[in-house]
Amino acid sequence: MTATLTPPTSSDTTPHEPYRPKQRTPFAYWRSRFDVKASPYLYIAPFFVLFGLVGLFPLVYTFVVSLNEWNLLSGPAGFVGLDNYVAELTDPFFWNSLFNTVSIFLLSAIPQLVGAVLIAAVLDQNIRAKTFWRMSVLIPYVVTPVAVTLIFSSAFDEKYGLINNVLQTLSIDPVMWKTETLPSHLAIASMVNWRWTGYNALILLAAMQAVPRDIYESAALDGAGPVRRFFSMTLPSIRPTMIFVVITATVGGLQIFTEPKLFNPTTATPGGPQRQYQTTVLYLWDLAFNRQNFGKASAVAWLLFLIIVLFGVLNFLISRRIASVESRFIAKKAIKKGKRS
Amino acid sequence: MTTTTAPAPAVTRRRKPLGIDKRPGFLTYGLLIVFFVAGTYPLYWSFIAGTSPSSVLTETWPPLLPGGQFWQNVGEVMNTVPFWTSLLNSIIVSSVITVSVVLFSTLAGYSFAKLKFRGREGLLVFVIATLAVPTQLGIIPLFMVMKQFGWTGTLGAVIVPTLVTAFGVFFMRQYLVDVIPDELIEAARVDGASMLSTFWHVGIPAARPAMAILGLFTFMTAWTDYLWPLLVVPQNPTLQVALSQLQSAKYVDYSIVLTGAVLATLPLLLLFVLAGKQLVSGIMAGAVKG
Numbered sequence: 001m002t003a004t005l006t007p008p009t010s011s012d013t014t015p016h017e018p019y020r021p022k023q024r025t026p027f028a029y030w031r032s033r034f035d036v037k038a039s040p041y042l043y044i045a046p047f048f049v050l051f052g053l054v055g056l057f058p059l060v061y062t063f064v065v066s067l068n069e070w071n072l073l074s075g076p077a078g079f080v081g082l083d084n085y086v087a088e089l090t091d092p093f094f095w096n097s098l099f100n101t102v103s104i105f106l107l108s109a110i111p112q113l114v115g116a117v118l119i120a121a122v123l124d125q126n127i128r129a130k131t132f133w134r135m136s137v138l139i140p141y142v143v144t145p146v147a148v149t150l151i152f153s154s155a156f157d158e159k160y161g162l163i164n165n166v167l168q169t170l171s172i173d174p175v176m177w178k179t180e181t182l183p184s185h186l187a188i189a190s191m192v193n194w195r196w197t198g199y200n201a202l203i204l205l206a207a208m209q210a211v212p213r214d215i216y217e218s219a220a221l222d223g224a225g226p227v228r229r230f231f232s233m234t235l236p237s238i239r240p241t242m243i244f245v246v247i248t249a250t251v252g253g254l255q256i257f258t259e260p261k262l263f264n265p266t267t268a269t270p271g272g273p274q275r276q277y278q279t280t281v282l283y284l285w286d287l288a289f290n291r292q293n294f295g296k297a298s299a300v301a302w303l304l305f306l307i308i309v310l311f312g313v314l315n316f317l318i319s320r321r322i323a324s325v326e327s328r329f330i331a332k333k334a335i336k337k338g339k340r341s
Numbered sequence: 342m343t344t345t346t347a348p349a350p351a352v353t354r355r356r357k358p359l360g361i362d363k364r365p366g367f368l369t370y371g372l373l374i375v376f377f378v379a380g381t382y383p384l385y386w387s388f389i390a391g392t393s394p395s396s397v398l399t400e401t402w403p404p405l406l407p408g409g410q411f412w413q414n415v416g417e418v419m420n421t422v423p424f425w426t427s428l429l430n431s432i433i434v435s436s437v438i439t440v441s442v443v444l445f446s447t448l449a450g451y452s453f454a455k456l457k458f459r460g461r462e463g464l465l466v467f468v469i470a471t472l473a474v475p476t477q478l479g480i481i482p483l484f485m486v487m488k489q490f491g492w493t494g495t496l497g498a499v500i501v502p503t504l505v506t507a508f509g510v511f512f513m514r515q516y517l518v519d520v521i522p523d524e525l526i527e528a529a530r531v532d533g534a535s536m537l538s539t540f541w542h543v544g545i546p547a548a549r550p551a552m553a554i555l556g557l558f559t560f561m562t563a564w565t566d567y568l569w570p571l572l573v574v575p576q577n578p579t580l581q582v583a584l585s586q587l588q589s590a591k592y593v594d595y596s597i598v599l600t601g602a603v604l605a606t607l608p609l610l611l612l613f614v615l616a617g618k619q620l621v622s623g624i625m626a627g628a629v630k631g
Contacts, residue, residue, distance in 0.1 A: 039536035040458035047449040058479025147602040206625035
């Protein structure tokens with residue numbers, strides 16, 4: 001490896017000298033030829049080697065582990081085929097974790113998207129101090145998920161939490177945020193929403209600003225009010241970006257760990273006393289490192305992997321369809337406008 | 342709702358048809374202030390809680406002004422967890438990962454964007470396909486390997502799994518493909534520059550803005566990572582792990598926990614003050630490309 005690397009580096013000193021045609025000795029010719037042929041591969045090699053070692057190999061090896069009876073301490077104890085998968089697919093705890101993951105994901109993805117569109121629409125106007133307001137919606141993003149969870153976990157505390165205190169002042173019954181299923185999902189989703197809505201709003205804002213302003217002007221000339229313009233022009237134009245946001249939210253949301261892990265540290269099982277908010281990655285964690293069952297935990301990892309890939313492919317197909325319909329729609333509109341004027 | 346409100350502004354609009362970029366009214370600024378408060382209040386509230394004795398948290402209405410116990414609570418945080426060590430650990434881990442990701446992504450991104458070689462398209466498709474692969478799910482074999490090598494407990498175990506990212510390569514490729522004219526590379530080659538020298542004198546200067554943005558986001562991601570460090574270095578924690586250990590006791594003293602949350606947020610808040618503009622433009626630029 002190092003031997004092949006030396007020729008290009010040794011010729012490094014030449015280019016700074018004033019221009020003069022190169023002496024074409026056979027050695028210099030072959031060296032330069034080798035440089036041209038090999039360099040592209042040498043530059044991408046570190047990425048592929050490292051990514052193979054620490055990114056892909058572990059995933060593939062997870063599959064190998066999942067086909068075995070495998071304990072954290074005692075190691076592999078025999079090939080069992082797909083038994084671990086069968087066991088997990090019939091385990092109510094696995095389905096419980098999947099339900100919790102999807103429920104928290106939906107409770108965070110949908111309000112997040114609506115909120116982000118709203119914030120982006122407000123920021124898309126001709127406001128004063130643009131940079132300041134744009135930066136201000138990004139502040140939650142620099143608070144780390146651990147810190148967010150600690151802050152919200154304290155606010156959602158059942159006895160002394162900020163939120164229940166306020167509810168009681170308004171003479172509403174306190175909500176059992178950490179013991180009931182739906183409230184705990186809402187609480188965890190609110191952490192995700194708080195941190196990511198502003199970030200996504202900026203992505204959508206960029207898409208909104210890419211819509212040509214003269215389309216709005218001609219619509220305004222035709223008598224379309226701001227609300228009408230927003231729903232029939234802005235929203236359709238940013239739909240591809242909205243789908244992009246949803247895809248990223250899906251990949252991240254299905255792997256949620258930090259928030260449910262730290263939401264209530266006093267329970268023995270991670271994810272609530274009755275696993276009310278135990279997500280799939282948390283279940284995997286518990287299975288692998290508390291119950292030391294690497295075989296089953298690996299099966300869970302692969303099942304989740306397949307689910308994420310499935311969601312990704314689905315999103316991709318849907319977005320492709322919508323994108324093609326969308327571009328036709330926009331083209332048609334543009335033609336109409338052209339004819340009218 | 343919308344059908345009743347829509348016609349009214351349309352009438353005023355018609356009188357001033359080209360006024361779509363006029364200055365917005367109070368409603369807009371009111372909403373912006375609401376967003377601002379919603380985004381900052383939880384932080385401000387934890388600052389107040391962190392400066393007060395824990396009895397404050399049980400009061401019906403939360404106080405609006407900080408108390409006088411900040412340093413006492415800070416001392417308590419320092420006594421409970423190795424704050425300075427973990428801060429240093431986080432700085433080391435995030436810096437090494439950032440340098441590595443930016444360097445290797447720029448190299449590979451430049452190669453994919455500007456050099457011609459056999460198999461380029463296929464390998465690029467591979468990189469794009471791995472963008473969405475949840476590598477986090479490979480923690481079990483990674484953990485076994487780290488244990489085998491005796492790396493658990495060392496910072497190397499935290500650093501190694503994220504030395505490269507597919508996103509970084511894709512991001513740099515997308516940026517460089519447009520910004521470097523092919524003629525510039527050819528000119529450097531004609532002048533007798535080697536490939537590496539061309540990369541150094543043409544590629545790197547052109548890539549610098551994108552490298553800065555990629556570096557910022559890589560640093561943030563490494564800094565906020567929790568699952569993997571929690572697994573491999575619970576005894577020699579990064580800042581996030583140390584912070585989470587503040588509440589691992591049976592009885593949780595929230596004013597101490599929140600003081601910790603505030604302290605742990607300060608470094609990134611500082612980064613935000615220094616580079617917030619770049620963060621904003623980075624997110625917005627990534628959106629247009631993606």
